[in-house]
Amino acid sequence: MSVEPITSPPSLLLFFAFAFGSIVGSFLNVVVWRLPRGESLSHPPSHCPKCGHSIRAWENIPILSWLALRGRCSNCAQPISWRYPLGELSLGLLYAAVTWNIWRNDLPLALLPGFFWLTASLLAAAQIDLKHRIIPDKLNYAGIIVAVLLSLLLPGSRLIGQELPAPMQASIISEAVLAWLAKACARTQPWNWRFVALIDLLLGLLLAAICFLVFYCLEKLPARRHKTEQRQLMGAGDLKCIAMIAAFLGADACIYILLGAAALGFVYGTAQMLWTKKRAGFFSNLPFAPFLAMPTLFWLVKGNWLYFVYRALLK
Incomplete structure (x- = not known):
């Protein structure tokens, strides 16, 4: 099979894998909460479950927003569960680990x-x-x-x-x-x-x-x-x-x-x-x-x- 192995610098590759994983992890938090309840994944937009405040773009940056807000809603100041940044961090680390395994074994990017x-x-x-x-x-x-x-x-x-x-x-x-x-x-x-x-x-x-x-x-x-x-x-x-x-x-x-x-x-x-x-x-x-x-x-x-x-x- 003529598929070229990965040739990008591993540090840059792992960074992008982690960043992409944390972004997907942010969406996964929505999936985990809404899918078993039969709710739509797209509507309504992300909001505080306690006061209904719509989460703005800068408040939805994986991991960093939770840290910047000190784990609290910017509107009602109620605590935001630690499971949200943990889910983002976990998937980011897993994506980086999967990418590293492919890199070190010279397996294709496909x-x-x-x-x-x-x-x-x-x-x-x-x-x-x-x-x-x-x-x-x-x-x-x-x-x-x-x-x-x-x-x-x-x-x-x-x-x-x-x-x-x-x-x-x-x-x-x-x-x-x-x-x-x-x-x-x-x-x-x-x-x-x-x-x-x-x-x-x-x-x-x-x-x-x-x-x-x-x-x-x-x-x-x-x-x-x-x-x-x-x-x-x-x-x-x-x-x-x-x-x-x-x-x-x-x-x-x-x-x-x-x-x-x-x-x-x-x-x-x-x-x-x-x-x-x-x-x-x-x-x-x-x-x-x-x-x-x-x-x-x-x-x-x-x-x-x-x-x-x-x-x-x-x-």
């Missing part, structure tokens, strides 16, 4: 749009799921649509066909097949890369469909055997979130991410059960989006978590 969208979507999904125990369909569907568009318009945004460093390699089944297909298409028409990218995306969505069937069957079996009320192991929003992750990163990466999320969820759920001494609701009350987000974000900024665990065990 990966950034998909990685940035996935990072923002997962940060929003994790916050919404923690508070409301839902992941809005609009968030998941928008991510899948963007992944499809990137595969068609920018096939270099896929990991497949790239010379990945060891921590980001995840060859199980699909990557080996797609790598062979990628080499076969390397010296032919450019549209063949779109075909490779779409196959990679479809394999990811197929994995998500298999996960849906597996969890559906697991939920049905205990209820049939013991004639008890069906227990939900994983919500539909979680499964759609898995589909979004797989659409961006492919099936192989998603397998490792699912293993990491399951391990984190099991540890947290077990600790919670031991602490509260209540077994009921172990699965249904567990927000899974944060556990999906953590290994995915680790993949984007560092690589496969299992690779580093393996290296640590060898030492």
Whole structure:
């Protein structure tokens, strides 16, 4: 694939990545607040939730405005939650970390749009799921649509066909097949890369469909055997979130991410059960989006978590 690696100075590149991330993080604060409530993301404009004061342009500069206003509304002087600058700072740092990972591994700049969208979507999904125990369909569907568009318009945004460093390699089944297909298409028409990218995306969505069937069957079996009320192991929003992750990163990466999320969820759920001494609701009350987000974000900024665990065990 003839995509040039990044050649810009890393300090300038990281600064712009951080600045862009903090701007997107400011919008993400609106998404996290309004989307689960069914409110419009564009109307009304940003305002103080306590007095309704419309936020002016200089009051809406990520992080800096909150500091300049000392965390208070300029009209009613009521405190502005610290979660707003924290969200902006978090996404800015994540964008910078993702960019640095691509820079140091000589990967193409074409990966950034998909990685940035996935990072923002997962940060929003994790916050919404923690508070409301839902992941809005609009968030998941928008991510899948963007992944499809990137595969068609920018096939270099896929990991497949790239010379990945060891921590980001995840060859199980699909990557080996797609790598062979990628080499076969390397010296032919450019549209063949779109075909490779779409196959990679479809394999990811197929994995998500298999996960849906597996969890559906697991939920049905205990209820049939013991004639008890069906227990939900994983919500539909979680499964759609898995589909979004797989659409961006492919099936192989998603397998490792699912293993990491399951391990984190099991540890947290077990600790919670031991602490509260209540077994009921172990699965249904567990927000899974944060556990999906953590290994995915680790993949984007560092690589496969299992690779580093393996290296640590060898030492």
